Amino acid sequence: MPQTEEDRLKQTLRNLEVKTSVLEVPQADRDQMTNKAMEMMNMFDDSTRKLTWGPVKTSDPGCRKVVGEIKETPTEYELVMQDFNDHLVNAGMNLSHPTCFGLIPTGGGTYPAALGAFIPATLASYSGFPRKVTTIVEMENKLIEWVAGLFGYPAGHAGNITSGASLSSLTAMAVARDSMGLKAADFHRCVVYCSEFTHYSVLRGLRAVGLREAVLRTIPLDQLFKMTTTALEKQIKEDKEAGLVPFLVVATVGTTLTGTVDPLNDIADVCERHQLWLHVDAAYGGFFALCDEMKPLFAGVERSDSILVNPHKGLFTPVGVSVLVVKDGKKLQQCCSMEQTPSCFAECQLFSDEHVSPSELSFEISRPFRGAQMWLPLNVFGVGVFRTALQEKLLLTRYFYGKLKETGDFELPLEPELSVVVFRATAPPGVDINDFNQQLLEGLNSDGKIFMTPAVLSNQFYLRVCVLAFRTHVEHVDLCFSVIQEKRLRLRESLRSEA
Numbered sequence: 001m002p003q004t005e006e007d008r009l010k011q012t013l014r015n016l017e018v019k020t021s022v023l024e025v026p027q028a029d030r031d032q033m034t035n036k037a038m039e040m041m042n043m044f045d046d047s048t049r050k051l052t053w054g055p056v057k058t059s060d061p062g063c064r065k066v067v068g069e070i071k072e073t074p075t076e077y078e079l080v081m082q083d084f085n086d087h088l089v090n091a092g093m094n095l096s097h098p099t100c101f102g103l104i105p106t107g108g109g110t111y112p113a114a115l116g117a118f119i120p121a122t123l124a125s126y127s128g129f130p131r132k133v134t135t136i137v138e139m140e141n142k143l144i145e146w147v148a149g150l151f152g153y154p155a156g157h158a159g160n161i162t163s164g165a166s167l168s169s170l171t172a173m174a175v176a177r178d179s180m181g182l183k184a185a186d187f188h189r190c191v192v193y194c195s196e197f198t199h200y201s202v203l204r205g206l207r208a209v210g211l212r213e214a215v216l217r218t219i220p221l222d223q224l225f226k227m228t229t230t231a232l233e234k235q236i237k238e239d240k241e242a243g244l245v246p247f248l249v250v251a252t253v254g255t256t257l258t259g260t261v262d263p264l265n266d267i268a269d270v271c272e273r274h275q276l277w278l279h280v281d282a283a284y285g286g287f288f289a290l291c292d293e294m295k296p297l298f299a300g301v302e303r304s305d306s307i308l309v310n311p312h313k314g315l316f317t318p319v320g321v322s323v324l325v326v327k328d329g330k331k332l333q334q335c336c337s338m339e340q341t342p343s344c345f346a347e348c349q350l351f352s353d354e355h356v357s358p359s360e361l362s363f364e365i366s367r368p369f370r371g372a373q374m375w376l377p378l379n380v381f382g383v384g385v386f387r388t389a390l391q392e393k394l395l396l397t398r399y400f401y402g403k404l405k406e407t408g409d410f411e412l413p414l415e416p417e418l419s420v421v422v423f424r425a426t427a428p429p430g431v432d433i434n435d436f437n438q439q440l441l442e443g444l445n446s447d448g449k450i451f452m453t454p455a456v457l458s459n460q461f462y463l464r465v466c467v468l469a470f471r472t473h474v475e476h477v478d479l480c481f482s483v484i485q486e487k488r489l490r491l492r493e494s495l496r497s498e499a
Contacts, residue, residue, distance in 0.1 A: 022074075024481045025168040029077075034080050052171030098471040101480060102257055102445075102453035102464075104284045109318035109373070110470065112380040116372035117318050137358055143378075147309060149327045150289050151282075158329025161321060161370045162360040165283040168308035168324035170205035171363060173248070175306060175326055175335045176277040177209055188213040190241050191246040195219050195227045195262070195272045198257040199281055210484070215244060224414055225258045225457070227251065229266040234340035236274050248277045253298070254285020257455040257464065259420030261285060265300030272303070280307040283322065285418050287314025290387040291394065297417065315386055316470045317373040332361050389470055393419045400477050413457060422455050425488045428495055434461040436491070443487040450480050 002013075025033065068083065109117070109245040160379035162168045182190055192206060198217050206214060217239070221229045236246045249271055264280065271278040280301055286309030288294045289301075301307065306326045311317040326332040337360035359365045378386070397419045410423045411433075427436035437454075441463055444452055455464040467479065471475045 033077060036078070040085050074402070079226060084352070086365040098469055098473065098476040099450040099479060100401075101466055101472075102451040104254075104313055104468065109312070110316050110377050110381070113317040113373045114374040115313075116374070117320075121368040122374050135486075136369050140376055142360065143371050143374050144323060144325060145200075147323045149303075151286075151298070151307055153325055153327050154302075156329055157325055157327050158332045158356070158361055159323060159325035159373065160358060160375075161323055162334070162362065162364070163320050163370070164312075164322045165199070165281070165308055165310055166201040166204065167363075168283075168322045169201045169279075169281065170208045171324055171326075171336070172279050172306040172308060172326070172334075173202070173205040173211065174209040175332050176248045178278060178335045179305075179328075179331045180277060182245070182247060182474075184210065186245055187211055188215075189216055189243065189245045190214040190248075191236075191244050192248045192250070192344070193217045193219055193232055193235065193276075194247070194250040195221055195222070195255075197225065197250060197257055197260075198250050199256060199283065202250050202279075202281060215239070216386070225255070227262045228269065229263060229270055229473070229476070230333075232267065233270045233273075236270065239262075240274075246274060246276055248279065250279050250281060251304070252285075253280060253282035253301070254418050254420075256284065257420075257457070258414065258422050259416060259418040259466070260414070261287070261297045261417055263300075264298065264304070267349045268300045268303035276410050277306070278304045280304040282307055283310040284313050286310070287386070288390055288394070288418055290314075290383065291391050293391075294394075294418075310359065311374050315374060316389075317411060318378065321373050329356075329361075336363055338363055352452055393467045393472070396472065396477050397421055397465075398472060399474065400465060400467065400481060403481050407485075413462070414452065421465045422457065422462045422464045423464075424460075425484075428492055431495060435459050436495075437463060440484075440488060440491055443491060444483065450483050470479060 029481075067415050085431060120275065142158075142162050143161065148157045148159065157443050160168075160171065162171065184491055187210060190211065192211070194202065194216070203216070206212070206216075214349050218229050219235065222228050232249065239246050251264055253261050253264070268278055271274070282289075283300070286307070289298050304327070305325065308322055308324045308426050309324065310317045311321045333356060358367060397416045401412065401416055401421050401423075404421070405412055410425055414420075414422065416422075424437045426435040426438055438461055441452060441454055444450060444463075452463055452465060454464045467477065
């Protein structure tokens with residue numbers, strides 16, 4: 001009996017089904033894949049935990065194997081994982097290393113936090129609509145509520161767990177723009193106020209929400225590198241008199257370069273007098289609010305209109321988790337929600353006034369369940385251990401600062417407020433101090449035992465150490481200090497022999 005067109009189509013579909021069945025990995029193969037992945041990760045974690053003396057850099061870029069091209073045909077799993085190991089695990093900078101002092105670090109995710117990324121990815125968990133995944137959304141809302149309470153925000157707030165400070169900043173800028181009733185025709189007259197230490201993600205966010213033409217005022221800093229509120233108010237008054245439209249002030253809790261905290265209460269006073277939106281970038285410093293001794297630095301934060309904080313810093317989650325909270329939650333929803341329900345969702349009952357969807361509080365629709373990366377470690381360990389860990393980092397920072405100070409061989413422009421120490425070594429007579437410290441930094445980073453970055457303050461070159469990785473303890477700070485002293489003395493001796 002001759003085949004019909006439908007028979008031929010079904011046979012083609014069966015053949016395609018057989019070929020694509022490899023995507024459904026059998027349990028035995030899953031176990032093999034999982035075991036290999038866990039073997040690789042355990043080796044990495046064991047080596048990181050046991051390291052006391054470098055290397056922070058596991059290889060130089062020039063030493064790495066070239067990444068292969070994407071091919072049409074499959075490659076044996078063992079070879080793929082070996083390639084993954086060479087290019088990811090054992091190459092480049094180990095940012096979870098206890099002597100990686102150069103960045104505001106991720107510190108490496110704790111293991112429960114890593115599981116919080118893995119499990120939802122395996123389950124394809126989606127947290128966009130509460131009517132579909134009520135418990136997942138409720139879990140994220142509990143986390144947002146906890147963060148809002150940490151900063152004293154009252155009932156009525158709303159927030160979102162985003163992919164990072166860049167998206168949180170962008171969203172906050174958009175909410176501020178819409179809440180102030182700004183129109184595109186006026187964007188060139190709108191004024192944003194920040195300091196020279198305001199994070200660049202804020203500036204990129206302004207461009208992304210159409211405010212590239214806005215006037216950006218950089219407010220002078222005081223001797224402690226904090227925004228000067230008298231200068232802020234003076235500039236606002238001048239701009240109003242000039243017919244401009246002041247609308248947004250960005251304050252920082254923990255600047256990247258110096259770790260300083262802007263005077264939030266005084267800035268809030270200025271914003272209230274002139275009816276400006278106050279956004280607080282607490283990406284780095286926010287979770288230090290868990291520590292009682294840090295509370296005075298946060299005075300006034302509850303008066304801000306929006307705030308962002310990054311768990312991948314103070315809570316040691318993997319990169320890719322940030323929390324934005326807006327005091328007036330309705331404003332966040334008005335900015336981000338769809339004006340009408342798309343026809344494809346019309347009968348799905350995914351949206352309701354009673355349960356606001358996270359997709360209506362964000363510019364993301366296809367959003368993963370990021371909250372698990374916070375929820376798991378906070379519940380497995382309890383909040384108290386994170387408070388203790390941050391207290392340890394504060395004390396380690398003061399300890400390191402004290403060791404530098406007692407030598408008399410270093411300039412220290414300010415005492416640390418959070419966990420950043422800015423310093424530079426004194427130079428030999430006749431040697432430019434900036435050049436000397438640039439050479440010193442190159443020497444410190446040359447062998448990968450520690451990693452540091454510079455801070456340029458008032459055109460002067462300084463070194464900076466940030467203590468935040470959860471694996472960093474007193475022995476690592478002692479190591480950092482001894483390496484600095486060793487390299488400093490070696491550089492002085494080298495310059496003396498050349499003279």
